[in-house]
Amino acid sequence: MAKKPGAREDALPAIAEVFREYGYEGASLALIGARTGLGKGSLYHAFPGGKAEMAEAVLDAIGAWFEDKVYAPLRDDPDPRAAIRLMLSETDAYFRSGRRICLVGAFALTEGRDGFADRIGGYFRDWREALAQALLRAGRPEAEAESLAEDTILAIQGGLVLARALDDPAVFGRMLGRLEERLVS
Amino acid sequence: MAKKPGAREDALPAIAEVFREYGYEGASLALIGARTGLGKGSLYHAFPGGKAEMAEAVLDAIGAWFEDKVYAPLRDDPDPRAAIRLMLSETDAYFRSGRRICLVGAFALTEGRDGFADRIGGYFRDWREALAQALLRAGRPEAEAESLAEDTILAIQGGLVLARALDDPAVFGRMLGRLEERLVS
DNA sequence: GATCGTCTGTACCGATCGGTACAAACAGCA
């Protein structure tokens, strides 16, 4: 007993940041060790599966955060339009107004569908479905709700790519503004 | 003299494909050698700068292709709407209807702005400006042309991310359809 | 056929990769 209650969870944000900055391949254990302040011993004690398990844990944590803060309100909030507005503001905050990339999107583009494909797909599928449901509840016809939801998720991802590529975070904010107009007219 | 006229250019598509599949870090020289059929000797003869020069050459080739097939028509075609439709069909073909990712976008997300930042930024900047000009020539007000152009580039990138993440290329086709409606109503 | 510069396969370099082994340090409990 007396397990390590925090150790793992405490290290996750730092590990996530390393993956974000260097990608899965580029994130070396030396780098992760330095940024978490943990030696290899501690790292492998907390994540016996090594780098792959760290990545899985990070993806799970991200998924859980979005489920809690974004997807659940989209599905359950009695006021779907408020939930959509909340989604936009939480998204803006999470991605630091375009200064931070989406790790899940980056993994989708670069990782050769290792063990991560399920988690990556699930993250976007859940988001799309929750948003489509909110739009439906807000009175949109089903077909329109679904294509609008897909367009939204994809615009957010594209906005992050473009903001990063142009080194201009403002791209992300402009995109969110246009989205708000289309979503909650 | 009697330079190597083809060697370099011949190898570029194969090298690009390796970068696309494995990312910059993940693309090892062993892998590149195997896929091009070239030994290290030949590889370093054609690209004295090593992996970095290969990546630069690949990015340059991609940029030149888009300049020729997409940006120039957007700027110069007397019929801007036809140029926009051409852009959509060339884009669909280039990205194999969502089965192929954008190397420039992938580099933007993962590479730590090495020497590639200029090329990456230029690719998207040129695209956005050429499209905005075509929309302007097609009769749109300037502000609308610019935000629509930005939305379009970003949607294409996001469409590639989402298609890959969901392992469903059809996402890309649906997005292009919606874009066509918004661009050439 | 001899010559000369261009190509290319192979061996090799030090550095670093992800991962393992293990002993010392440390806690909690008596």
Place this chain on the structure above:
DNA sequence: TGCTGTTTGTACCGATCGGTACAGACGATC
């Protein structure tokens, strides 16, 4: 204070990384 199990730093492993050196094969020119 002794014991017990967890947590840690360190040394080490084989493999592979990007890159270099170089000798021999090649192809053109006379």
